[in-house]
């Protein structure tokens with residue numbers, strides 16, 4: 417991939433050049449507004465205006481339409497799940513979009529929801545689901561068609577500690593099978609542990625790309641959070657927190 421994206425005069429992605437291989441779990445990180453979601457939307461074909469060339473499975477995505485999408489799974493950050501549908505209705509609908517055999521999809525939905533402990537709620541409307549339960553539905557919807565490439569945006573969001581362990585283990589087993597996982601998260605401890613490659617984007621540019629060990633050698637030897645702070649030039653967290661507290665106290669507040 418060698419790609420740029422501009423909104424008006426603003427370069428949101430500034431010549432990103434990346435090669436991604438089978439079996440990689442890529443932690444794609446960066447400050448708010450750095451361009452992570454934009455990159456993923458371009459890779460998914462949701463944004464089709466960009467400069468440069470993007471290949472997935474060795475083919476230029478601007479020439480491919482639906483074929484390659486069947487090999488991709490996606491967990492969006494803010495899912496507009498169809499709240500009026502039951503989980504079962506939603507998941508069979510998604511299976512239909514991928515053109516899967518209905519009885520196969522139903523069987524998979526039942527088994528996957530048992531494994532993730534939401535089978536009791538399959539016939540309940542999504543509007544009454546908790547955040548973690550919705551997240552599990554999204555995860556299932558990204559897996560039913562057994563994709564080779566997975567894009568996950570904050571996939572652990574809302575999940576309890578036990579489910580987090582399942583998903584982390586799942587990702588490493590899928591990568592071992594040769595699937596590629598492109599993972600965005602702001603939780604540095606998780607990215608540090610599960611990724612075998614970390615890409616840090618800042619102002620639309622790649623400022624680091626390597627294993628956690630390589631990033632530590634090239635930068636400050638510390639946590640990924642510290643490396644992130646250093647490479648994005650941020651060190652005012654105490655000062656900013658203190659100023660927030662001052663503002664909260666207001667003019668009449670006690671000093």
Ligand SMILES: Nc1ncnc2c1ncn2[C@@H]1O[C@H](COP(=O)(O)OP(=O)(O)OP(=O)(O)O)[C@@H](O)[C@H]1O
Pocket residue numbers: 423428446447448449450451452453454455
């Ligand atoms: N449709 C749009 N029109 C104009 N600017 C946009 C549009 N979509 C995104 N942007 C801008 O592009 C930049 C990158 O946004 P993007 O959503 O890719 O960031 P991100 O790295 O995913 O951030 P976050 O961590 O907050 O999810 C931001 O400055 C955003 O304001």
